[in-house]
Amino acid sequence: MTYMEATAGQSIDAPGTTPAKRRAYVTEGPKMVDFLVANGIKMRRCPWWPDYYDDRPGGSVPGRTIVADLFNSNELGGWRDRLEPNFLGNVPAYHYEGFEIGLAKTSWKGKTEMLKVGMRMIMAKLTGKRWVTAGGALQGRMLQASLAAGVDLRVNSKVTSFISDESGAVKGVVTQKDGKPWRVGADLGVLVNAGGFSHNQEMRDKYQPGTSAKWTAATAGSTGEMILEMMKIGAAIGQMEEMVGNQMSIPPGKENQGNGVALGELAGGQMHYAKPHSIVVDQSGVRYMNEGGSYMEFCQNMLTRDKIVPAVPSWWIGDQRGRDNYHGGNPPKAWLDSGFIKRDRTIVGLAGQIGINPAVLRKTIDTYNDGARKGIDAEFGRGNRAYDNWLGDFHRKDGSHTLGPIETGPFYAAPVVPGDVGTYGGVVTDENARVLRQDGSVIEGLYATGISTASVMGRIYPGAGSSVGPSFVFGYIAAKHAAHLGNQGDS
Incomplete structure (x- = not known):
């Protein structure tokens, strides 16, 4: 606690x-x-x-x-x-x-x-x-x-709406069977766990401007329609601006595949950007955050920075030593030929390729290198947390686990976008997972969990599983609560 x-x-x-x-x-x-x-x-x-x-x-x-x-x-x-x-x-x-x-x-x-x-x-x-x-x-x-356990699992049965009685209590859902509407009654309640809205660009434009459905690694079913349906029957919403950000460098043609990290050809991006011998800069060539830590915070920082200085995309900057040790060595020829990854034997030449003032990028790298050689990031504190170091090279014997100077040519740059593995806002629920109206009253018979809801973690991602953990826990809570009411004969 x-x-x-x-x-x-x-x-x-x-x-x-x-x-x-x-x-x-x-x-x-x-x-x-x-x-x-x-x-x-x-x-x-x-x-x-x-x-x-x-x-x-x-x-x-x-x-x-x-x-x-x-x-x-x-x-x-x-x-x-x-x-x-x-x-x-x-x-x-x-x-x-x-x-x-x-x-x-x-x-x-x-x-x-x-x-x-x-x-x-x-x-x-x-x-x-x-x-x-x-x-x-x-x-x-x-x-x-x-x-x-004998659960009746129905696939290809998209829910289109809720069934409510005259008091507004939810009593079931309308789904589809054999291509026709099919009403399913619920004695104890309806539990919604239908994902977020990562693949709904219209909702993203409304609640998360500057982000793209092309950058998500969320499952294709995260289209937000059940959040909208709950809103239609009065559900309050919250934290819709938030997403489980996951910084990504996405090669051409790899959008929406969840494996777009160019740096090491792995899904997600968190560990690659915290490895030694690399930093992330905005489009002016200035470093603006700790590249380690929470992937959600990384993308929050990027979107916040973009309101002041263009930072979507930002640029990952690294050297050959870093690529050889942590990022799969030389990048595929197709990525270099397409211009997706930039490479140059000098920092000045690399800056020219990505449209950044060479003097600014040189100063940024020199400042970072001075601290990296001392094992200290005086600007943003990278390496001060155990998690930063775990994302770096935690077996390294000399120097920092996450800091390393960018000094061994050739040098590389790759675009970084604020991708995601799911959204983090949705309907507001209480401690029993019951969906609430704007005035705080309960929509009887309607429960929700997972990223169909506004997260119990608020606007932060405290640790691994901060989406799936609450999804399971509040699903468990909802089932116990509904069963208790059923045993009392109240529902």
Whole structure:
């Protein structure tokens, strides 16, 4: 709770987070995990994944992230191919192993992890297993448990509206069956967990100007229609300007694929921009933030900066040493030929290619280099948090884990945009996950969770899983609340 209050609790004008909701999250979260484990969902605690603001009161350096065990999707039988493709494909690696593998050029631990994952891949081939990891593993295990419990799962059944009685209470939904409207009644309530609006450019233009649906890695179903439907029956909304930002460099033709990070050909971008020997500058050539830390804050900084100085896109600037050690070596020839990645043997030449005053870029790099050689970022404090260093090269023996001078030519530049892995605003709910009206009254029978709601984390991303964690916890809370009312005969 100390950490929640030092992060989410500091959000301003964020109706999705209240002391009661934050306490419900902390109190019910462990119970929800116990419930999942008791129902056969195999999970594990990550050995090391620092809180994103570990320097704040209550922050944890080891972290508190849990993930699903690797899952053999063949166990789903005919349902296997209904899983969304995983961003790591069928590579059987946990997130934290992936971070180690990213350091294979500079550490024996990274090489060992690469060998271990490689052996898993070989064994999978020999045994016919089809491993999925990360969100795919969690989804696969949840789907398997749901099928085993006899849940009636209906695909291709888009909900178009809610059914309400004369008092305004929600009593069901209108969906589709065989291409025709189909009404489904609900005795205990309706729970909406339909994603956000990352793929709805009209909603983005209204609530998140300057962002693009082409830059999202969110699932294709995040089109926002259920948020709009809840608004039609009086639901209040909040925090619609916020998204789970995920800085990206997207090669031509890779939009909306979630794997657009040019620097290391990996999904997402957070760890690449915090590696030694690189910085991010705006279009004037000035560095304006700590490139480490929360990916959500990174993109908030970019959009805020863009209101003062053009910063969308910004430019990632790095040198050959950094590319060789952390970003896959020389970039593909097609990226260089297309101009997506710029390369030059001098900083002056690179500045000319990206339209920046060479003197300004040279001064920015010199200032950064002076601090990097001392292991100190006096401007923005990169490396002051455990999380910054974890994103860098945490096996590095000499100097900073995240800072390194940009001095070994040739030099590189790549455009960086404020992408996302989901939006962070939606309908306002209470501590029981009930959807609220603008006046604070409850829309009876209507519950919501996940990124269809205004986040309990407010305007901040305190740690890994700050979207999926609340989605699960408040889904669990909603089910218990509705079942309790049902047992009382009140609904």
